[in-house]
Structure formats: C-alpha cells, structure tokens
Amino acid sequence: MIIDSLIDKIIQMNNPTVMGLDPRYEFIPDEIKNNYKDTNEGICQACLAFNQKLIDSVCDIIPAIKPQAAFYEALGLEGMKILKETCQYAKEKGMFVILDAKRGDIGSTSKAYAKAYLEDEEYAVDFLTVNPYLGSDGILPFVEACEKNQKGLFILVKTSNPSSDELQNLKLENGKTVYETVGNLTEEWGKNFIGKYGYSSICAVVGATHPAELKELRQKMPHTFFLIPGYGAQGGKAEDIALAFDENKMGGIVNASRSLMLAYNSDLWKESYGAKKFAEATRAEAIRMRDEIVNCIQEK
C-alpha cells in the first residue's frame, strides 16, 4: 500500500511536508540563469537544474516533491520533458512524487489520463491529484489504475484558494456542504485501500487556509490522508494545519512551493544566504518549516 510507504517515510524523517516544484523562470537565481541561453530550451534546462539543486538540498529531510503540471505545460513539449526528468530525479534521490495535475473527465477519458500518469513508468509518479466534478465514473478509472500499479490519488475536496467557497461551501438541502459530500465520496472510493496506519491510498486535498474545514474534515474523513496546500505564501499557518492531524500526530502532508523555492529571497534568509546560496536557504527554510509544523502538531 503506497500510503504506508509514504507515512513510513514521514515518520522516519519526522517531517510531514512536501516541496512544491513549479518551474517559474522568475524564481530562478541568476547563479543558475547565467549558465543557460535565453531560449525556451535554455529556460527549461535552467528550471531543471534549479529543481535538481533543490532536490539535492532537501532529499534527506523532506519525503516528497509536488510538481505542478501547469507550469511545465506552459513551457511546451520541452517543459513536459523536464517534468519527467524532475520526477525521475526525485525518485532516484528516494523522494515520493505527487504530480499536481488535477485531471478528471468522463470514464473512458479518465482512463487515458490514468494511463498517462499512473501507468507510464517514465513519469515516475506515485500520487496524482484529480478533480471530482464529474463524479464516480470520472474517478474510478484512476482508482483502478492505483490498485493495479500501487499508486495513490489526492482528490480535490476543499481547495486552498479564496473562491473555493463559491462551489465547495454551498449548503445542500440535506444540511451538508458540497465539500463534505465529496469528502464522503472520497472515503467510499478509498475504502478498499486502507493500510496499516488506518489511512487509504485514495487521499484528499484540503487547503491550509481553511482551519474550520480542516478540523471538520479530519473528524468526518477518518481514513483519508490529506495533502494540505496553502502553507506559507498563500497564508496558511502551522497552528491551523495541526488541526488536520489525528491523536497519533498523523494524517497529512503539508505542501510549500514558493516559500521553499524562493527562500533565498525571503526576509528571513536573504541576508544569511542570498541568491548565491539559494539551495542552503531552501534547506534552512525546510528545517524551519518542519520544526514549526511538527511542534504545532505535538502541542495540539
């Protein structure tokens, strides 16, 4: 069960966090940029080199990466190539790979997406994020691919963005919210994939920016492990995130993208490290983030 392997690693490293890797050219320090041409291929190679340096700097302390597909797709075919290379590199360094692609379609089409990302060994993806708007027949082909290939999913339940309320928080006539209904479906979809820690490989995305919902969903989704985006740049706080964890201090993994990738340019680390020591800055921020989150979970 892949969720067991992920939780094993989180326990071993005492670190329930994941590094988001979005190849945005403006994030890359000159130190790297200067080695590459200002062409699309050069930009992609610079992004890949940046990703690899960041992976090197944290692979012994952070259990997983979360590349965001959109930023690679925005770089065209060359971008998709460095997405593959980033995933492979992280796997070689022993990290788990959560591909954030938010796919979802009618059954026959979801099956094709599952083939693309959960069956093709080239992509080296362990978990995929998927969108539930089409209901069971859009999700089950992904679940079947997970069963066949020992992979996992993170289904969007309550996302971290401000306007997630518009649809996800709508109140139904039965008193439940839309996100709660998706949460119930997720528990149902995942019921045959529960591992030794009581959590299923069919997991959910629940944003760090909504503490009340985090607390509610941890109670209502006892077998569902959470990917928690929104920490750092989006405003989610460690004490809020602690609400997503159970009495055994387990139950989720917290993503940070910008605050790790741009640590070298942050108020906290700019002076000690700066652009030349960007990888050390990311490692310092990774340790700070880990300690802050672990402490909040312990104190809860």
Place this chain on the structure above:
Amino acid sequence: MIIDSLIDKIIQMNNPTVMGLDPRYEFIPDEIKNNYKDTNEGICQACLAFNQKLIDSVCDIIPAIKPQAAFYEALGLEGMKILKETCQYAKEKGMFVILDAKRGDIGSTSKAYAKAYLEDEEYAVDFLTVNPYLGSDGILPFVEACEKNQKGLFILVKTSNPSSDELQNLKLENGKTVYETVGNLTEEWGKNFIGKYGYSSICAVVGATHPAELKELRQKMPHTFFLIPGYGAQGGKAEDIALAFDENKMGGIVNASRSLMLAYNSDLWKESYGAKKFAEATRAEAIRMRDEIVNCIQEK
C-alpha cells in the same frame, strides 16, 4: 469576438457539429496502421495520419474539431507533439479547434494553464474546456487570457457522463442545483464577451444525455453557447439536442467522436465503405449526423 466567427461558420455550413479526435490506436484502420512501425512513435504517426485524413474528409462540411487532450497525453511527449500538429493542421484547413483538456486550478496555476493553451500560438487552440470546481479565481485567469488573445472557453456545467448527477445535480438549500449555480456563474463570467448573436465567448459544456437539463439551462443561460457532448456512442439523441437551441435555431455545437472516427466500422456504413474507405465513411456519417440534427432543430 471568437464566438461570432464560430457561429458565422456554423451558419455558413448549416452544421452545428464538431468532430472529436481522440487518438486511440484501436480506432485506426489497418489501411493506415500497416504503414507505421509498432513503436510509440509509429503509433503516434499513425494517429496523426488518421486525424489528418479525417480532417481532409470533413473540413468543408464540419466547422470544428475537438481533440481530447487525455488521449494525446497518454501517448507521452510524442503524443503532445501530434496534438500540436493536429491543431495546426485543422487550423490550416480552416477549422476551429476546441481543446478538451478540462483544466482548472488556483489562480496563479490557472494562469500557467492559460499560458500553455490560450497564449502559445504553437497550439493553435481557439477554445479550451475548463473545470469550475475551484470557483472564480480558478476561472478568471482563463477569461483574461481569452480577452487578450481573442479566444473562448467552455466551462463544465453539466457533463454527459452517467455519474455527473452525483455532484452536479445536488440540490442546494436555496432550491437551486449545483449545475444551475455553475451556470449562473458562467453567465456572469461571460457577460463582457457577448457578440452580435447574443452569445458570449465564455461558453458552457452541457451533455446531450440529459434532455431535461439541456432545456432548463437553455432558458436559464440565455447568453451562453453550449458545447454538447454525448451524441452517438454515449446515447444522446438529436431530438434531445434540439432542446439546447433557441428560437433562432442557434445556441450550441454538438460533438461526436467515436461515431465519426469509427464510422467505417458501424452497422450503417460498414458495408458501403469498410476500413479501406474509412474517410468516406466518416464523411457519410458527418452528413447524416448534420442532417439529422439540423432537421430536429428546424422541427422543434
């Protein structure tokens, strides 16, 4: 306004249909398969050749193609390359391109998807399908890209698959359904992009397999043009589809993928054409489909 150009073309051809192009190897007749090697690259080249022959056979009678991104992504990087080539080829032949990729994410990420598909001229995409589960801040970056680049969107409102009911038909405490709420949001998102026919370039997906919803949404979304999937292989009927059209016989475009791509193997056309004359079979089915749908719209 791109919606005006699309409707102009539909009127000129008297044909409110679109050909779905999903590169599934099992769809390709031996006639083409035999010219290519049985490698991933060979499969991709066979799919591209098949797409091009089908485009050639209908480009003077069908206004648009709808490639489904998932099937190209399932073929890896080479698949993404033939997606670009298919889009470019259709544009050269004067067809509109609706890329069915159902993307959607938080704002900064949706902006990257918009850059990938609505700004990159290589893709030659006119319209993109997007998923509304994240609300306005996941949709507005796409809307802005449409404004900047004269493109359009199709937002998932009520999809054609059987389990679309699970979320989309949930009844809210205000008496509305989820899909109706998304429909209202779509009208709002599109209000500044309404062209000479009264329809906006910010459009909606409404499945042919749900006649009651088609009829309801045509009334409740007077400025929203519909992409109507689900005709043919998925069971949607022409008389149901007619409900999506207004008193001026306008308001939507109907997709068929399998019934056009596999016409050569259908009960109706197998004998007259068969695999050797697959392109003629697709043209015959395209004309039959056009006439059937146009008649139903006229008789409504």
